Amino acid sequence: xxxxxxxxxxxxxxxxxxxxxxxxxxxxxxxxxxxxxxxxxxxxxxxxxxxxxxxxxxxxxxxxxxxxxxxxxxxxxxxxxxxxxxxxxxxxxxxxxxxxxxxxxxxxxxxxxxxxxxxxxxxxxxxxxxxxxxxxxxxxxxxxxxxxxxxxxxxxxxxxxxxxxxxxxxxxxxxxxxxxxxxxxxxxxxxxxxxxxxxxxxxxxxxxxxxxxxxxxxxxxxxxxxxxxxxxxxxxxxxxxxxxxxxxxxxxxxxxxxxxxxxxxxxxxxxxxxxxxxxxxxxxxxxxxxxxxxxxxxxxxxxxxxxxxxxxxxxxx
Numbered sequence: 001x002x003x004x005x006x007x008x009x010x011x012x013x014x015x016x017x018x019x020x021x022x023x024x025x026x027x028x029x030x031x032x033x034x035x036x037x038x039x040x041x042x043x044x045x046x047x048x049x050x051x052x053x054x055x056x057x058x059x060x061x062x063x064x065x066x067x068x069x070x071x072x073x074x075x076x077x078x079x080x081x082x083x084x085x086x087x088x089x090x091x092x093x094x095x096x097x098x099x100x101x102x103x104x105x106x107x108x109x110x111x112x113x114x115x116x117x118x119x120x121x122x123x124x125x126x127x128x129x130x131x132x133x134x135x136x137x138x139x140x141x142x143x144x145x146x147x148x149x150x151x152x153x154x155x156x157x158x159x160x161x162x163x164x165x166x167x168x169x170x171x172x173x174x175x176x177x178x179x180x181x182x183x184x185x186x187x188x189x190x191x192x193x194x195x196x197x198x199x200x201x202x203x204x205x206x207x208x209x210x211x212x213x214x215x216x217x218x219x220x221x222x223x224x225x226x227x228x229x230x231x232x233x234x235x236x237x238x239x240x241x242x243x244x245x246x247x248x249x250x251x252x253x254x255x256x257x258x259x260x261x262x263x264x265x266x267x268x269x270x271x272x273x274x275x276x277x278x279x280x281x282x283x284x285x286x287x288x289x290x291x292x293x294x295x296x297x298x299x300x301x302x303x304x305x306x307x308x309x310x311x312x313x314x315x316x317x
Contacts, residue, residue, distance in 0.1 A: 012175060012196065013151035014168040015092065020152070022084055029077060092153070095166035099134035102127075103215060103298045106137065106144030106157045108183060109190040112295065117206060118214040123192030125177065128202035129169045136263065137163040138294040145181035148194050154180060160271070162263045162298075169196035219303025222296055231285070234307075240285060241278045244307040252279040266301045 011017055048057075102125065103114045113121040127133050137146050137157045144157040146165065150173075155165040177192035197205065213221070223229055231240035246261045254277040259265055268275050271292065273285035 009149035010171075010173070010175065011150065011152075012169055012171040012173060013153070014170055015088070016150065016152040018088060022081075022088060025084075026081060029081075092165070095134040095164060096132045099132040099166055100128075101134045101136060103136050103295075103302075104138075104146065105140055105294045105298070106146070106179065106183075106190075107140040108142065109179070109186040111146070111177065111179075111190070111192050114215060114295070114298075115206070116214060118212045118217070119206060120212060123177070123190075125192070125194045126202060126205055127169055127194060127196055128199045129172055129196050131199065132166060132168050134164060134166045136298065137165070138267075138298060140294045142183050143181050144179050144183050144190070147178045147180035148175060149178070150175035151194070156181060160267075162267050162301075164263070169194075172196050172198055172201075215299045215302035216306040217303075219299035219301070219306075222300055223303055226288075226292075228300075239281070241281055243304050246307075247305045251276075253277060254279050254281070263301060266304060267297055270297055270300055 008020060011020060101116055104125070105112045111123050111125075113125050115121075115126075125135075135146065135155075137155060138161075139157045139159045141159065143159065145154060146157055146163075147154040148167065151167040151169065153165050153167050155163050157163050173196055175194045175196065177194050179187060179190040181187075183190065212218070223232075228240075231238045232243050234242060234244050236242050247263075247266065249261050250258050251261050251265070252258050256279075259276060265276065271287070271289040273287055274283045277283045
């Protein structure tokens with residue numbers, strides 16, 4: 001077993017090297033100016049310190065060049081930090097369209113993971129390398145935080161809403177998965193692993209796993225079990241709005257406002273249906289908050305997202 005000391009965790013994702021460079025740049029700039037300012041304070045204190053009780057300092061009227069120098073240079077460095085950090089932040093916040101979607105639910109004190117093919121895992125996430133992976137996150141109880149140090153990705157998971165992070169693993173291996181938000185007595189035991197595999201090895205593992213129904217198929221069953229299909233009819237004859245093609249569209253609400261039908265809108269419309277009523281419809285849908293688990297909500301959303309608008313080919317479930 002190697003006992004070598006590593007300053008940083010392994011770097012195993014497409015974005016990790018850039019995150020490290022930004023971090024080291026911030027540390028280097030802070031250290032440079034910290035040492036420079038402390039050194040100048042000591043130097044001037046020694047050189048210009050009062051030698052005799054009757055000494056009077058010479059009058060100083062300032063220097064425009066000096067004032068501009070220590071204003072412009074720190075401003076320029078701060079702008080480099082801001083632009084670099086903002087660019088990195090926005091790229092991390094926007095999963096690529098071709099991402100493979102995985103669902104993960106935090107619960108005291110475990111991570112429950114489901115793959116699009118239906119394979120489920122506890123505290124373990126298998127992923128192929130060199131493929132974008134989008135993780136849709138939910139919580140069944142308290143605030144958790146999905147953190148993979150080797151991939152330099154970290155996202156809070158808040159009850160009542162969905163969060164998203166993405167990564168692209170670049171090196172096969174087994175990497176730590178932590179909950180980075182104190183979530184109760186056994187928070188320190190809420191640890192797992194992400195196993196990055198060669199694509200062919202991942203397919204072999206996937207085909208050998210104990211597979212259940214895919215999230216979309218399970219969501220379709222829930223949709224019928226909860227009698228959602230009696231109101232949300234694809235031909236528009238139901239008492240609820242048509243759901244085909246709704247995800248990602250702009251929805252007009254009864255209060256005159258509009259909202260983009262993203263995952264959190266769909267989540268809220270399922271668990272708290274009266275929060276945002278669609279224009280032209282009455283608030284007659286039951287409230288499912290406390291009656292349905294976070295996993296079931298995710299499955300219903302997966303099913304709704306599989307419903308294509310009229311005139312398009314049906315999605316595979």
